[in-house]
Amino acid sequence: MTVIAIVLKELAHRKWSFLLSLLAVVTAVALFVAYFTTAEASQRETARVTRDLGFNLRILPKNTDMDQFWADGFSDQTMPEDTVGRFAKYENVFLVYNHLVASLERKILLQGKAVIVSGLAPAVVAPAQKRQPMGFAIRAGTVLVGFQVAQRLGLAKGGQIELAGEKFAVEQCLAESGTEDDIRVFGLLSDVQRILKLEGLINEIKAIDCLCLTADQDPLKILRAELAKALPETKVIQLRAIADARAKQRRALERYAAFFSPFVLVVCAAWIGVLAMLNVRERKIEIGLLRALGYSSNRIAWLFLAKSAVLGGVGAVLGYAIGSALALNFGPEIFKVTAQAIKPDFGLLAWASVAAPAFAALATFIPAMLAVAQDPAESLRGE
Amino acid sequence: MVRFENVSKVYRTRAGEVRSLDGLNLEVKPCEFIVVRGPSGCGKTTLLLTAGGMLHPTSGEISVGGQALYSLNRRERAVFRAREIGFVFQMFHLVPYLNVIENVLLAGSSACVRPNSKRAHDLVARLGLASRAFHKPAALSTGERQRVAIARALLNQPKLILADEPTGNLDPENAAEVFRHLEDFHRAGGTVIVVTHGTMAEEYADRVLQMRAGSLNGS
Ligand SMILES: Nc1ncnc2c1ncn2[C@@H]1O[C@H](COP(=O)(O)OP(=O)(O)OP(=O)(O)O)[C@@H](O)[C@H]1O
Ligand SMILES: [Mg+2]
Secondary structure (H helix, E strand, O other), X not given: OOHHHHHHHHHHHOHHHHHHHHHHHHHHHHHHHHHHHXXXXXXXXXXXXXXXHOOOEEEEEOOOOHHHHHHHOOOOOOEEOOHHHHHHOOEOOOEOOOEEEEEEEEEEEEOOEEEEEEEEOOOXXXXXXXXXXXXXXXXXXXXXXXXXXXXXXXXXXXXXXXXOOEEEEEEEEOOOOOOHHHHEEEEEHHXXXXXXXXXXXXXXXXXXXXXXXXXXXOHHHHHHHHHHHHOOOEEEEEOHHHHHHHHHHHHHHHHHHHXXXXXXXXXXXXXXXXXXXXXXXXXXXXXXXXXXXXXXXXXXXXXXXXXHHHHHXXXXXXXXXXXXXXXXXXXXHHOOOOHHHOOOOHHHHHHHHHHHHHHHXXXXXXXXXXXXXXXXXXXXHOO | OEEEEEEXXXXXXXXXXXXXXXXEEEEEOOOOEEEEEXXXXXXXXXXXXXXXXXXXXOEEEEEEOOEEHHHOOHHHHHHHHHHHEEEEOOOOOOOOOOOHHHHHHHOOOOOOOOOOHHHHHHHHHHOOOHHHOOOOHHHOOHHHXXXXXXXXXXXXXXXXXXXXXXXXXXXXXXXXXXXXXHHHHHHOOOEEEEEOOOOHHHHOOOEEEEEEOOEEEOO
């Protein structure tokens, strides 16, 4: 009989103790699998929520007068349009952005009242992101008109608006935003540069800031230092509230996971270890007998370690199935926006089927050594 | 075949010293059937365990088949035991999750001997257990259990069988059957040392030894 045959027969005989140990492994594996399966969705969800809140990094021309900036809501200075391309090059060097938008804004008079003309370049998207972000893509020759402007001028979709002597088709009248966006007219950056006679220039780059930097204590300081070196013609301000809320959320989640995972591991290891210890005690005589039959210490230790390996293997598969099922069932409830990102991850199965047996073997290592060390004469003498 | 030279086994406990074996001398010739008798606690089990290489004596020399047992290391002793010595215990010590055949085969699975399934089946049949071959120990009578244990002890064709009160839990009929099987082994050239309380063994014995307080008289 091979060691594995003996192990399987013993497992079948002591079903309940096996199922109890199995429960420990399955619990640990299922929790980790569920956590990692939803982790991706959770991270994307955070990004999406902040994107909905708006841009939270504003990169401005260096010589911007901040009093003017806050009074008008935009910088009256300019920087070259290719700054955005140079900024994009630093992706993954000291920042990770979701996307960057270069813009040019100026106040002009339209029928006696001020409107802000905003020229937006197509977003530069982080390589990892791949897809274009949501939001409006503006076609050349068309504009989106803010709520207040549309009301005052009686504009509607399909109408026309004249800006600095050039006619544009109204692509859309925006819903009331309750911000200065209501007196904005959004056009394509190149169109706006042309009518303002500021070709090749922008006055702001908006970005969703990096995911890792905000987890640090003062990301803005680092960012400013780096930007000073890389893009000396810029300065940066951060919309604190948004960034902080996000960083806090992420840190809370990380702290929770950091506390939770070792705790689960220790509890499950102790659980398996205690059951293995009871198993060794129950099999005292059997171990003595195997000694009398000429079994070596190694072979006896193998009986116990192989058993935990079987336990880990079965636990890994079951735990993976249950963890994935949990993630797929409850994940979409929790992460409503990015539910699509929750898919079974077969890489986790591979991981679990290596880690769980190793973990179970480690948890039963001490009982196995005790089994080997015990005095066979002692156990054979008694009942 | 078995030789004890001035063997002592002393347990040092907090309650004091216990001399299980006290300067014991014994010479068992090949193909001898020895019966050892003696009061409880006189060291009979200790004698068998030391003879089987399971228990290191405190002092003295023990050799089996000319091999000094305790000059071997643990691993070598285990191999020697698997090949040369069969144990039979009063409590049978069958493995509860294995059936009759598997329990017998367990003796042939220790890596240093080759498992022999045909011999296991032959032995089980010879001991009158053919119809119970695939039953678990819990489903067997005590007499049947001890016969399984004997089959297990015989599997590797040992030269020596050490039996510790093998009939202690059996009725006279089953006890007689156990002795008949030990006698068969003996006739085929095996050496047997049996520890027993009963008198039944004596008709099979070449020699009966009386043990008292860790040593033997009549050797
Ligand atoms: N681990 C131990 N520690 C201390 N004393 C022990 C130990 N094992 C055995 N003894 C003592 O050694 C002596 C001999 O024990 P042993 O089991 O050999 O007796 P025995 O002749 O087989 O008795 P019985 O007929 O009751 O089985 C006994 O007094 C016993 O109490
Ligand atoms: Mg005894």
